[in-house]
Amino acid sequence: MSNVRELNPEASPQAAFGARLRKSREERGWRQDELAERTGYSDKHISATETGRRPPTLRFSRALDAAFGFTGTAESFERTWGEIRTGILLEGFPEYLGQEAHAAEVRLFEVGLIPGPLQTREYAQALADSAVKRGLITPDQADERVSLLMKRQAKLVRPQPPLVIAVLDESCVRRPVGGSAVMDAQLASLTEFAEQPHTMLQIVPYAVGEYRPLDRLVNLLTLQDRSVVSYVESETQGNLDRTLASVLPLVKAYHQLQAVSLSQTASVDMIHQLRGTDD
Known part of the structure; x- marks a missing residue:
């Protein structure tokens, strides 16, 4: 098993993803190689993602959801990956x-x-639409921002x-x-x-x-x-x-x-x- 490396989840959204991955794995009593077998990835890949050295991908996030039973839920790693990709969340x-x-x-x-x-949904949507008009985010990012707030x-x-x-x-x-x-x-x-x-x-x-x-x-x-x-x-x-x-x-x-x-x-x-x- 890979050596455990301390991770500051506040360092970045990528680090927060890794910290949550490690927590979810440890809560189930799985070793990194056991999660690797369940996802089809190597234990080195699991370790690198948990410690923030490797950014998560869509395919990997979906594999994690399948392993943990998070597919289609508010806790899904795919959803978190999307939030990181679209840049709608600040660090921390x-x-x-x-x-x-x-x-x-x-x-x-x-x-x-x-x-x-x-905020009401309409109030939040008005703020998101304003950010789109100012070129700060895309319409898809605006929708994701409002969706995240409702959740x-x-x-x-x-x-x-x-x-x-x-x-x-x-x-x-x-x-x-x-x-x-x-x-x-x-x-x-x-x-x-x-x-x-x-x-x-x-x-x-x-x-x-x-x-x-x-x-x-x-x-x-x-x-x-x-x-x-x-x-x-x-x-x-x-x-x-x-x-x-x-x-x-x-x-x-x-x-x-x-x-x-x-x-x-x-x-x-x-x-x-x-x-x-x-x-």
Whole structure:
């Protein structure tokens, strides 16, 4: 059996693919040569993919799905390969999604846009279509981006759902996306989100000014073992972090953010005012 080589799944989507492959294999108690026999590939090929030295291919991904029983499922390696190929995921994000799907608590903060887990399909489609018009992605990539988001949202719907806390800058609810009908439906969806027993919604008003503790997207996950990981994102790069020394300042800043935000009742009232309703 090949020597085990440590792999950082946060290094790249390719590394995250390899880490997931190794985890799936080890969960079944298979050696690399046993998986090789089941897939028709060599154990060297398995090892190189697990350690990120060899990029996955479509044929290999399909062979893995057949071996693991993932064909046609949301967990399929073919789907992950497609996400890597189309470049719709930033580095660090595939691993974050895997953690989010099993987290006990999800804390979100966003500026300018509604966070992905709270977006309606029409709102998400408007953003994806805009990226196509600007030449950033292809129409197929836009469809895959929206499809991935819908699957991400579905994974948060469980018998015991996580506590989801969303703190939104006021710009998120005031910035029009997709036209008046799309935006009105999105705002209505936010009020429905706030009514659920396992959610919290707060808006950071413009009046907070320069005292807003966070300036860009920050996601915090509390995992089942009560450890906390953070995910922060720039325009071109994402970073998943488990290091306590760097995660704790973000947790502190998030608590400070909540302290200066509107209450959920006041936040929902603001949304009703923007919609022109008295609900």
